[in-house]
Amino acid sequence: MKWMLPAALALLWAPVAQAQIVVSEGTGAGHACFLRARGGVGLQEGVETCSLAIRQGMMDVNDLAGTYDNRGVILDQLGRRDEADADFLKALSLRPGLGDAYVNHGAVLIRRMEYAQALDAISRGIALGPSFLHVAYYDRALALQRLGRNQEAYDDLRKALALQPDFVRASEALKGFTVVRVPVRQKG
Secondary structure, eight states: OEEEOOSSOGGGGOOOOOOOOOOOGGGTHHHHHHHHHHHOOSHHHHHHHHHHHHHHTOSOHHHHHHHHHHHHHHHHHTTOHHHHHHHHHHHHHHOTTOHHHHHHHHHHHHHTTOHHHHHHHHHHHHHHOOSOHHHHHHHHHHHHHHTTOHHHHHHHHHHHHHHOTTOHHHHHHHTTOEEEOOOOOOOO
């Protein structure tokens, strides 16, 4: 099977996705930060809630790393990419095995057009087991496509949809591909 991209590269301009980290309900502001990151509304208040949780210092290292990651998601949604990336990297400094933070860092790198670095970060996040694997495959597909590795991008989009069949971004991105079946010649 071979595939081709049409002239309008829909995937090239597709938005990246990000994943939030569940922070224990017992952490008060940290959990409220997670809910704001997940909901995508009241973003400025979300940043303040997350910052309060971090300042309070009443969380274990896992929840603190998750709160930095969640604040980064909110900051990214606000277009404050550098601050968001600083939070993703802080989360990784606290918890180096946090797959979601690698995926989210990779999403920022895609927006900076640093596709090879994004691919590395997202692939590492996938290997570590992010909370939202379908998001990771989608973002990695974006990096792969921008690096001209279209077959791998197509495969990752299909993986994203296999994991989350109603994932609209991946479904829409796949519409940018045309699959062409090429007969295999027999030697003889």
